[in-house]
Structure formats: structure tokens, C-alpha cells
Amino acid sequence: MLNEKNGDTSTNWARICDTCQSAACTVYCRADTAYLCTGCDARIHAANPVASRHERVRVCEACERAPAAFLCKADAASLCTTCDADIHSANQLARRHQRVPILPIPGSLFGPLAPSPSALIMTPTGETDADEEMEEATSWLLLNPVKNSENQVNNEVDAYLDLNEYNSCQEIHFTDDQYNNQKQRYNVPDDDKKMYGSDSVVPVQYGSKGKEEVDLNSFQLGIEFDISNDGYGYPVMDIGVVPESRLSEVSSSVSQQRPSKDTVDLFSNSPIQMPTQLSGMDREARVLRYREKKKMRKFEKTIRYASRKAYAETRPRIKGRFAKRTDIDQMFYTSLIVDSTRYGIVPSF
DNA sequence: GCGGTTCAGCGAGCCACACATTGAA
């Protein structure tokens, strides 16, 4: 994974850090035109105020060789333009994956790198499991006002699809300036314009645009871009109306990371528009995507205690089951005896 | 069309034990 010289594109090995030449790079610094590992990034960009302003972007999770330009929410992965194009041109379903531009990491924060956007999608920073469950339940319940037994399944499918597809169903055309800006930033091939346009992925530039416009665009798309304190911009999906009781509970912890108030107001004041008619193909694609997502959701697992995970991973097993350490010791002792007798060595304990 | 066989995929259950939680002293 690491046996690769910098700049060598002949292999699929991950690019190694330009500085330490040992660890796999995790970010790309445009100002330095350098790929850096987490440690070197923190060290270099904490050196002085000028360096701390360098904009960095994460490295593509697929090829691990180029700066990530887009975040695919369906795959929960940060991808460079090449991998994004490759992966999302594979089939119609993949083509419909929603992707959002990745905003650069600000230089103001140091220490451990903030979690990757993809990780944030899975378990957004600062959110508890209860928050996620609430979001999920809310996203389902709010969009399934009528749940009778006869149409429940269809309603669930439709509602879930509609919520997620709402963005992509809209005819969104971002301006050439917007597109060119993003393209210039991430070297997006011209061919991708149509692709991203069809996917309704609107590059959002916080630097050049007012917050109000961004919010408007985000609402139109149903995407709320979260510019948290760590500077990562990532979309927060499926955040609907939060019950006030719960909102008050979570607002203190969440308020620093997302402008949830705006979302609540927008959604509560503006009824969500649902697509009225779906063509056969469209619906089939939606159902496929629904199943795909549901499958993914089923396998999603949140680790509550990392320490227990670490223990479980190091714990001895017999046929997959956790084994008593005494058993393992006994096995070790037995094997040792066998080996010892084989080589004529008598163990002394 | 029906019944039997084979195969693949999926999910529940199992295991030990560190750690969290709870209740009593």
C-alpha cells in the first residue's frame, strides 16, 4: 500500500506523504502542492499563521492518489474527479448518486484531523445515536402521514425515495460561473458538467457567495451544507422537523455544528414538494436505489465503545467465537510441548 | 405444472470478557 514513489501513477498504491515519505497521505495542500499524512499536515500547518491558512483537501478514498473533489453521499466516500467519473458513469443507478463538492479544510484547526466527510455522513460529528435515530424516524414519519396496512410498503418506498430523490428530481441549473469555479478548483472535466447537473449537485462556494444565497440553494436542493467549526462542508440530509422537546435536548450539542434552526424553520414553513408522476423507468430506478440504500442501512453499524471493539479484535477466537484465554494458553502450552518434544527441547516453567 | 435437489445469500446466535451501569452499604 505504501511501496510507491511519489508521482508514480503506474500502480494503484496509495500515495505516500511527501514529507515523511513513510505514511500514507491523507490530505493535499494546494499552496504547497504537496501530499501530506495527518501528522505532517498538523505539524507543518501549525508552524506559523501563514501556513495555517493553507487550504487542504482530503485525498480520494478510492485511488488514494488525488485530491478529493466530490463527496458521494450514496457511497459515503470522498472521490477525486477521475474516480468520481469512473464510478458514477458505471451504470444508471450509480449515475444518480448525489455528489457534493468537498470544501477545503481550513488551516485554523490543528491536532488530529477532523473526521472525514464520509465518516461524518455515517455518524455526524457531535450527534448521538439518538439523534440519528430521531432523524431517521422523523424522515420516515413526516413523509408517511398516512400509513395504512394496504399501502404501507409502497408509501414507505415512495416517501423514502421522494425525500432523497427530491433533490435530484428538481431541474437545477447552476450558473456557468458557479460551475467553472468548482471545475477550476477541482479540475473537473467538461464532460462532467452535464453529469453533475443531471445529478443536481450544485457546487456551493461559501467564500464568494452570501450565506443567504447558499441557504436558499441548499433548501431548494433539500441539502443543508454544514460548515462546522472544523471547517468541513458536508451536506446534512434528511434533517426534517425536530420535535421541540428533542430539539431543546440536542440543540446545545448540535448548535455549534449546524444551523439546525434554519432548517426547521424552512421545512416547517414550506411544505415539501413531492414529484407527482413517475415514469416507469424512473420508478424502477428509484426502487432499486431504495433497496440499495436499505441494504446499506441494514449493514450500517455504529460502534458505541471503541475500546470494546479494540478488545474484541484482539481477543482470541475459536471458530469465530471468543475463546477463554486459559484455553488459548492451554493450546499454546500443548503446541509448545509438541514442538519441544519434536525438537528435543524440554520446556521449563 | 409439480416435486425434488442444489446452490447462494442472509441473518441469528454463540462465545469471553472488559467495561458501563445500578443498587446497596
Next chain:
DNA sequence: AATTCAATGTGTGGCTCGCTGAACC
């Protein structure tokens, strides 16, 4: 009220096995 201690409950990952549905004869 605060602290300590013991008892109980929980969560963790890899493997196996049984169930189910599809495919085939």
C-alpha cells in the same frame, strides 16, 4: 450527600448453521 464496592448488564467481531428463495432438472 458522597464514596466505595459488588452484582448485573452490555457490547464487541468472526464464524457456523439454519432458513429462504432462485435456478435447474
